[in-house]
Amino acid sequence: MSAAQNIPTRNRDGASAVTNSFDPSxxxxxxxxxxxxxxxxxxxxxxxxxxxxxxxxxxxxxLLLENINVTxxxxxxxxxxxxxxxxxSLPEDQLIEKIKDVHVIGIRSKTKLTAKVLxxxxxxxxxxxxxxxxxxxxxxAAANAGIAVFNSPFSNSRSVAELVIxxxxxxxxxxxxxxxxxxxxIWNKVSAGCWEVRGKTLGIVGYGHIGNxxxxxxxxxxxxxxxxDVVNLMSMGTAKQVPTLKALLEGADxxxxxxxxxxxxxxxxxxxxxxxxxxxxxxINASRGTVVDIPALVEAxxxxxxxxxxxxxxxxxxxxxxxxxxxxxxxxxxxxxxxKNLILTPHIGGSTEEAQSAIGVEVADALAKYVNxxxxxxxxxxxEVNLRSLTADEPNHVRIIYIHKNVPGVLRRVNEVLGExxxxxxxxxxxxxxxxxxxxxxxxNQRDIASLYNSLEDLGSRVRTRVLY
Ligand SMILES: NC(=O)C1=CN([C@@H]2O[C@H](COP(=O)(O)OP(=O)(O)OC[C@H]3O[C@@H](n4cnc5c(N)ncnc54)[C@H](O)[C@@H]3O)[C@@H](O)[C@H]2O)C=CC1
Ligand SMILES: O=C(O)CCC(=O)C(=O)O
Numbered sequence: 001m002s003a004a005q006n007i008p009t010r011n012r013d014g015a016s017a018v019t020n021s022f023d024p025s026x027x028x029x030x031x032x033x034x035x036x037x038x039x040x041x042x043x044x045x046x047x048x049x050x051x052x053x054x055x056x057x058x059x060x061x062x063l064l065l066e067n068i069n070v071t072x073x074x075x076x077x078x079x080x081x082x083x084x085x086x087x088x089s090l091p092e093d094q095l096i097e098k099i100k101d102v103h104v105i106g107i108r109s110k111t112k113l114t115a116k117v118l119x120x121x122x123x124x125x126x127x128x129x130x131x132x133x134x135x136x137x138x139x140x141a142a143a144n145a146g147i148a149v150f151n152s153p154f155s156n157s158r159s160v161a162e163l164v165i166x167x168x169x170x171x172x173x174x175x176x177x178x179x180x181x182x183x184x185x186i187w188n189k190v191s192a193g194c195w196e197v198r199g200k201t202l203g204i205v206g207y208g209h210i211g212n213x214x215x216x217x218x219x220x221x222x223x224x225x226x227x228x229d230v231v232n233l234m235s236m237g238t239a240k241q242v243p244t245l246k247a248l249l250e251g252a253d254x255x256x257x258x259x260x261x262x263x264x265x266x267x268x269x270x271x272x273x274x275x276x277x278x279x280x281x282x283x284i285n286a287s288r289g290t291v292v293d294i295p296a297l298v299e300a301x302x303x304x305x306x307x308x309x310x311x312x313x314x315x316x317x318x319x320x321x322x323x324x325x326x327x328x329x330x331x332x333x334x335x336x337x338x339x340k341n342l343i344l345t346p347h348i349g350g351s352t353e354e355a356q357s358a359i360g361v362e363v364a365d366a367l368a369k370y371v372n373x374x375x376x377x378x379x380x381x382x383x384e385v386n387l388r389s390l391t392a393d394e395p396n397h398v399r400i401i402y403i404h405k406n407v408p409g410v411l412r413r414v415n416e417v418l419g420e421x422x423x424x425x426x427x428x429x430x431x432x433x434x435x436x437x438x439x440x441x442x443x444x445n446q447r448d449i450a451s452l453y454n455s456l457e458d459l460g461s462r463v464r465t466r467v468l469y
Contacts, residue, residue, distance in 0.1 A: 057081055060371055061123075063098055065089050066108035066320075068130050072360030076104075079368050088320025096120045104367055109133055109347065110317055115141035125466070126370050128363040131350060132156060132209075135261035135288060139381040143434045146403040146464030148379045150366040154209040155358040156350030160258075160286055161213035163349050167310035168218070168254050171282045172197050174308070176343045193280075193307065198222035203252025205245065205268070206259035206287065207233050214256065215239045226251050230264075249276035254284065261288035269293065274300035280307045286349040289314040298335045301342065308341035312349050321346075374401040374438050374468055383429030385436045390469055397424070398444045401466040402437040402456055406430040410461040411437075417455040421448065434463065 057080035064073060064085040076083050081104070089110040090098060099105060099121045106128040107113065113127060115138045127137055129151040142149050170176060172195045181188045202218045204211040204227040215225045215236040225239035228248040235241060242248045245268070249255060255277065259265045269283065270293035277283070283306055285292045292311070300306040316329045325346070327333050336344060350356070369375045375386040382403075390397050400418065404410050411428065418426075418439055426439040444452070449467055456465045 057372070060104060061102045062104040062106065062367075063102040064106040065111050066130075068106050068108070069356040069360030071357045072106065072128075072130060072364035075361065075364035075368060076106075079372070081371075091319065092117065099124060104128065104371060106130055106363065106367070107136065109136055110319060111136060113137040113142070118142055118145055118147065121145070121147070125464070126150070126367055128367045130356075130359050130363045133261065133288065134380050140432070143381040143432065144463070146434075148370055148376055149381045150363055150370070150378055151380055152359040152362045153378075155362055156352070156355035157209040158213055159352040159355040160210045160349040161217055163312070163345075164210075164214055164256055164284055164286055164310075165217050165221070167284050167343055168197055168202065168223075168256075168282070170343060171254070171284075171308040171310060171341060172200075174341050177341055197254075200224070200253040201226060201251060203227070203242075203248040203255045204239075205229075205248060205255065205257045207239075207241070208258060210258040210286075212236055214258070223254075245273065246276050249273055250278070252281065253278060254282045256284040257287045257291050259287050259291060261290055265291050267291070267293040269297075271296045271299070274305060277306065279305055282307055283309045285310070286312040289317070294330070294332050294336065298332060298339065301339050308343075309339075310343040310345070311336070312345045313347050317347055372468070374399060374466065376436055381431070382434065383431040383436050385427050385429050385438050387425050387427055387438050387440055390440060394442070396444055397440055397442050397469055398449055398452070399468040400437070400439045400441060400452065400456070401464075401468065402439075403463040403465075404435050404437065404459070404461040405463060406433050406435040407461055410435065410459070413459050413461070414456065417452060417459075421452070 060079070060081040062076050062081045062083045064083060066089050067087045068085060073083055073085050089107070092112070095111065095117055099117060101123065103123050104126050105113070105124060108129070108131045113136065118124070118138060118141050124147050127142060127147060127149045129137060129149065132151060132153060134149060134151050137149055139149055174190070174194055178188060199222060201224045202214070204214055204225065207215070207227040207229040211227060211229070215227065218225050219237045219239070225237070226242050226248055227239055228242050228245050233241065242251065257269065259268065265288070268291050274296055283292070283297065294315075297306070297309060301309060314330055318325060318329060325333055336342060350359075366378050369377070370379070373389055376382045377384050377386050387399070390399060402414060404414075414437060418441065421441045422443055424440045424442050426437070428435060428437040430436070453465060453467050456462060
């Protein structure tokens, strides 16, 4: 039995459709019985045109890790899916065991969905990253296995920007040190080395969603803003783009990093770059832990070159709350903990009620739309393909999703199969090695569905076939 055969598909009589759901030859009646059964009982009442809910949604198994917001959990449960939600991430061996069984997985930044883990995810059709970053997922391995990946591209950008603004002032005033001292009962009223931020220059590396927000907020506090980005961008306010990272480091009092984790940003700030920074300047990293060479930062702070830093992200982060942040996890953890004017936060840039609630809704909606209707709009590793939802006025329609290798001649062969029927509408697109085809076919009976599915599965180019509605 192929991997795709364990994906839930339409079941018109409410019987379980997960096991062997796409194998009409072994179990035709388990999946496609009672064609006369009306769709209307599953039609959504919320829109003026009733939209169909496909197959038995209660057969869809969802695993949510890392304390996904209740807004997202609720949306997925309302679809009827079986949702298991855990508070923390899972170590690789446990993840491999759990992922074997599920059709949908939701994660945040800590769960590593590597090619090795995905190899075991035989039933998985979609991954939801309830965050911005998708570096924790092997996007190519996922696409090649026909697994779509969604994220939330900007729901927590404002939260990160506000955290960084608070850190700029806190670092300039050595706020964390004064607070820690007083917690220990020590009164230490000092002004030496403490500054206003008004009139200082903020250097933003990576002028995307977060960098933009930050730019506006910093100027409102009277700061000048310069930024460095690999693409030419429109400046917010009076911010100025500089041509090189070196120029930014030489020109800024505060440097803040907002780039993705990609090979080019690995150790982007190391000994050489600290060398370019102004004496007494500050560094903030709320992007990804691998962007800063931490031993080089420790050295730059010990030498007095860098007057303070705020670090929110680390190359290795604990799986959940309560776990230790120590040298077993990152060899230099104790060095960081010993430094003055160094704000350490546990990857909370996007951790606000507003951001988490918005992300929950955005990603859960995208997952449901993908599972139920096959829409890849917003996917980060697949071409964007969508057709309007089928309605209750269109009985005996099926939607075919055919994810296939992007090689010559496939569409001709697929259309030979589909051409036996009335293709109402069809859309196809490719991205890299993978192509995605969606077609709505009318007046299809049960036997047709079985034969359509088997014919598409038999084509050598197949990555994954799904039949919806
Ligand atoms: N600490 C936290 O909780 C959070 C961390 N993040 C991290 O922040 C990163 C940035 O987020 P957004 O601003 O939303 O991303 P974005 O994609 O909107 O912007 C990133 C910018 O970096 C630029 N860039 C890429 N490579 C570069 C390079 N080598 N040098 C200079 N610029 C480069 C891009 O052109 C783009 O303009 C995310 O990828 C994520 O890793 C995001 C949200 C929360
Ligand atoms: O809140 C999280 O778990 C991750 C935030 C983050 O780093 C992101 O959105 O990329």
